[in-house]
Amino acid sequence: MKFVFVLLSFFFSVNVCAEALPHLHIQPETLDMGTVKEGEEAMGTLLIRNNSDTVVTITDIQASCGCTAVEPKSKLLAPGAFTELDVRIDSTVKQGDVTKWIRITDSAGHVAKAILKLNVIENPHLVREGRGLFDGKCASCHFDPVQGKTMGKEIYNAACVMCHGEGGKGAYAPALNGYEDEIALQHLISHGTGTPQMPGFANEEGGPLTQKQVLTLSKWLLSLD
Ligand code: HEC
Numbered sequence: 001m002k003f004v005f006v007l008l009s010f011f012f013s014v015n016v017c018a019e020a021l022p023h024l025h026i027q028p029e030t031l032d033m034g035t036v037k038e039g040e041e042a043m044g045t046l047l048i049r050n051n052s053d054t055v056v057t058i059t060d061i062q063a064s065c066g067c068t069a070v071e072p073k074s075k076l077l078a079p080g081a082f083t084e085l086d087v088r089i090d091s092t093v094k095q096g097d098v099t100k101w102i103r104i105t106d107s108a109g110h111v112a113k114a115i116l117k118l119n120v121i122e123n124p125h126l127v128r129e130g131r132g133l134f135d136g137k138c139a140s141c142h143f144d145p146v147q148g149k150t151m152g153k154e155i156y157n158a159a160c161v162m163c164h165g166e167g168g169k170g171a172y173a174p175a176l177n178g179y180e181d182e183i184a185l186q187h188l189i190s191h192g193t194g195t196p197q198m199p200g201f202a203n204e205e206g207g208p209l210t211q212k213q214v215l216t217l218s219k220w221l222l223s224l225d
């Protein structure tokens with residue numbers, strides 16, 4: 001609550017130059033959601049202000065990962081008005097410093113963006129059953145999209161790119177473009193590395209990939225520079 005109050009006073013102090021700002025303004029631009037134990041939910045509140053002189057409707061809110069839920073208190077904003085935006089991040093399978101973004105679009109097509117940061121620490125009491133990357137609400141993005149894909153790049157872009165980055169160049173997870181040992185690579189893809197972030201992706205391990213997809217994918221990865 002104190003945090004909201006500080007923000008409010010900030011808004012009133014910058015009110016004079018409000019005309020120069022974009023229509024929707026999110027504060028803060030980077031929200032530090034603190035430290036949570038894996039599996040716990042991180043929560044925070046952003047303020048969205050309408051800096052224009054017309055009524056603005058929020059038409060779309062997007063978050064980078066489906067583990068992030070965003071709920072505005074109101075979607076209709078009078079000139080100068082603001083609303084609170086509650087943000088929740090499910091930290092299941094996350095570790096260390098995590099960065100997410102949310103993007104808000106208004107009826108005139110203007111876009112405002114904010115960065116969310118949190119730190120996820122180990123949770124020794126976490127009961128992991130049914131709470132992995134391939135289960136429940138995570139499956140729609142981390143399991144289902146790769147079903148039926150036959151080309152190496154397609155398979156990669158449906159199952160791996162979100163962690164290992166475009167073209168295997170590395171992102172949240174390490175780069176995959178330096179591999180030479182095909183058998184070792186297939187083994188890692190099929191059976192994982194033993195961490196919840198990198199579980200076995202083969203059907204026999206509860207993952208989304210058929211044996212054929214594992215072979216095609218590893219061949220494609222080996223062909224990368
Ligand atoms: C709507 C699609 C969608 C859903 C649902 C979804 N994810 Fe993701 N996930 C993504 C995308 C896209 C990325 C990469 C971009 C990003 O960092 O948000 C990602 C990234 C990740 C990462 C990499 C680390 C990180 O957060 O950047 C982990 C771990 C992860 N997701 C786990 C999960 C878990 C566990 C669930 C279920 C609780 C889940 N995801 C649900 C789309 C989704």
Ligand code: HEC
Pocket residue numbers: 133142156159160161162163164172173174176185188189193194195196197198201217
């Ligand atoms: C949710 C994020 C996530 C997804 C999706 C994911 N990985 Fe990983 N992967 C990781 C992380 C994190 C590591 C390194 C640390 C670890 O083992 O947990 C890793 C490690 C690896 C390694 C071993 C790398 C090394 O140098 O030790 C390989 C190979 C690999 N992943 C391949 C893949 C392939 C291929 C896919 C798609 C089928 C994939 N991964 C999907 C997160 C992910």
